[in-house]
Amino acid sequence: MTYELRQSTWEEFCKNTNDNYLEWGAPLTPEQYLQREIDTKEVVHGHRGWILTLDGQAVASCETYSNTSFYIRKSDKKLTEGISESVASVFVEPQFRGKGYATKMMILLNQKFQSEKRIFCDLYSDVDPKVYEKCGWHQFPAKSFYINETDYERLLQLKPSSTGLLRTTETITHQNYEPLLEHEKQKTIQMFNNIVQKEDTDSSIQYYFGKIFSKENFLWNTTNGKVYARYLNLPTPVNFGMLLKCNEGSMKSYVLWNHDLKDLQLNILKFFCKSQEEFLILIQSCIEEAKKFNMPQVTIWYDSHTTSYHFDPLWLEPLGLKITTRVKSSIPMVSSWVPLDPNSDQIVDTTKSGQWINIEKFNWV
Numbered sequence: 065m066t067y068e069l070r071q072s073t074w075e076e077f078c079k080n081t082n083d084n085y086l087e088w089g090a091p092l093t094p095e096q097y098l099q100r101e102i103d104t105k106e107v108v109h110g111h112r113g114w115i116l117t118l119d120g121q122a123v124a125s126c127e128t129y130s131n132t133s134f135y136i137r138k139s140d141k142k143l144t145e146g147i148s149e150s151v152a153s154v155f156v157e158p159q160f161r162g163k164g165y166a167t168k169m170m171i172l173l174n175q176k177f178q179s180e181k182r183i184f185c186d187l188y189s190d191v192d193p194k195v196y197e198k199c200g201w202h203q204f205p206a207k208s209f210y211i212n213e214t215d216y217e218r219l220l221q222l223k224p225s226s227t228g229l230l231r232t233t234e235t236i237t238h239q240n241y242e243p244l245l246e247h248e249k250q251k252t253i254q255m256f257n258n259i260v261q262k263e264d265t266d267s268s269i270q271y272y273f274g275k276i277f278s279k280e281n282f283l284w285n286t287t288n289g290k291v292y293a294r295y296l297n298l299p300t301p302v303n304f305g306m307l308l309k310c311n312e313g314s315m316k317s318y319v320l321w322n323h324d325l326k327d328l329q330l331n332i333l334k335f336f337c338k339s340q341e342e343f344l345i346l347i348q349s350c351i352e353e354a355k356k357f358n359m360p361q362v363t364i365w366y367d368s369h370t371t372s373y374h375f376d377p378l379w380l381e382p383l384g385l386k387i388t389t390r391v392k393s394s395i396p397m398v399s400s401w402v403p404l405d406p407n408s409d410q411i412v413d414t415t416k417s418g419q420w421i422n423i424e425k426f427n428w429v
Contacts, residue, residue: 072113135273184400213360236305274421289323365424
């Protein structure tokens with residue numbers, strides 16, 4: 065038996081998209097689902113489709129996206145940029161399931177990315193994580209908190225205190241998001257370094273790695289919302305967050321979101337605030353946006369090793385909210401490899417000795 069992992073042609077990718085429509089396509093039609101794939105691919109670079117063949121016959125497929133990423137080796141505390149990959153749409157033809165082909169494809173993908181000097185590869189599993197652990201992937205905790213529709217009016221009725229600096233608000237749109245993303249990048253690097261310094265005593269962790277939230281991340285998320293709005297005859301999303309500014313114009317706090325019109329939830333991409341008062345103001349802006357689209361839930365991923373969300377978890381309890389652990393869906397999985405030292409070409413597997421920063425799925429793509 066001869067296995068081969070190769071990139072798919074565009075025609076093969078379109079066929080694979082049609083084949084996996086039953087898994088992920090609803091509520092769109094097959095034609096709309098394919099067009100969604102085409103539209104979202106136009107705003108990202110580094111997308112590749114993959115096919116695993118056995119003796120020339122296609123048995124499994126997936127797709128990957130490249131991301132601007134970075135790592136810090138604890139021994140020298142130097143931040144180094146690199147490229148990571150995100151895996152999606154893992155699909156095995158129904159007649160070939162249960163034969164280990166997905167496992168084989170994941171092993172070959174990891175080998176491919178190591179040869180390309182990628183620094184890590186991630187995915188979010190909706191099946192038993194042990195499937196991927198057998199391929200060398202490591203599972204990370206999956207934590208979230210949710211604001212449900214039943215809490216909307218109660219939270220909207222709360223009044224922020226009048227303490228703190230005066231501020232102005234600004235809606236984030238496609239016309240003004242880029243300065244915020246640059247600010248977010250610099251903040252991420254600063255907070256990333258702070259995490260490394262804080263955890264220097266943990267001997268089990270030798271490497272830290274994570275992603276930069278880029279223009280492509282933002283556009284992929286917002287394009288998805290617009291595509292679903294077009295096909296489901298819903299209002300087109302035009303607001304993608306809220307920015308609080310000091311009166312002199314400097315950035316103070318902000319939230320970025322995307323509209324998941326497939327599962328009807330507002331997903332929070334970035335959340336940065338400096339006070340409990342601002343936290344409430346931004347939470348209320350999320351609820352108001354969710355209500356515009358009749359979304360019954362606002363979803364916020366949260367992990368202690370994050371630079372995506374900066375707020376005190378103690379602010380949740382007074383609002384009747386709490387962080388919970390997901391156990392069945394979108395479980396973060398990662399494999400990572402970096403050079404042994406700055407002057408070496410030898411790559412080492414850092415999957416179990418590395419700490420993944422920014423594990424939230426909404427950093428994905």
